[in-house]
């Protein structure tokens with residue numbers, strides 16, 4: 489079975505739906521980009537996948553041995569979060585909180601995981617620095633390392649390159665692609681449609697019209713052709 493199976497999902501708030509009858513699945517090793525206009529419900533969908541927001545109807549099923557606490561999440565950064573007064577090390581380690589359960593302290597395995605993922609993201613050198621003093625790109629690496637502390641299976645990334653300059657954006661995409669090549673399933677919300685069709689294996693386009701399929705199918709679909717053209721005109 490797929491790692492994630494979303495069947496006939498209807499999403500919304502206070503019984504008012506924003507998105508209806510959504511069907512898609514994600515398999516181990518996939519790289520799914522979720523695209524769509526502002527306010528179409530991308531972040532709401534992500535919260536629903538994480539179990540933070542109940543759907544109005546339909547189901548989200550996990551399979552292929554994926555447990556609820558094995559999904560790493562990189563939230564959309566807010567200004568308040570950018571100003572968070574904690575050290576790099578503390579933030580990365582906090583990615584293990586879903587695993588400590590009722591035991592309120594970090595174990596050796598938690599510290600080892602933090603160590604490994606700081607190394608993996610190239611941030612060990614500034615582990616003692618305060619998060620809010622870092623550049624946007626460094627902050628995103630810290631948050632990726634934190635998300636990786638929760639999982640070796642699936643990462644949910646909500647606009648991971650927003651606000652980053654082109655060079656740092658390209659580095660970030662490389663880093664994410666590398667993780668995908670290591671076998672980690674990627675689900676990423678993106679406003680960057682050109683990058684989405686370059687890196688993703690699958691595209692979920694949500695809004696008034698919905699599309700789910702491989703990136704090749706998307707590029708040849710009417711919705712994909714139209715959206716790609718729109719984006720290049722606006723770029």
Ligand SMILES: Nc1ncnc2c1ncn2[C@@H]1O[C@H](COP(=O)(O)OP(=O)(O)OP(=O)(O)O)[C@@H](O)[C@H]1O
Pocket residue numbers: 501506524525526527528529530531532533
């Ligand atoms: N907590 C909430 N309560 C009520 N309505 C909400 C809530 N959060 C979001 N919405 C509404 O749901 C709709 C979808 O919002 P969502 O943030 O999921 O869209 P999005 O596609 O992620 O947007 P963006 O591209 O701007 O980040 C919007 O109309 C938004 O105003």
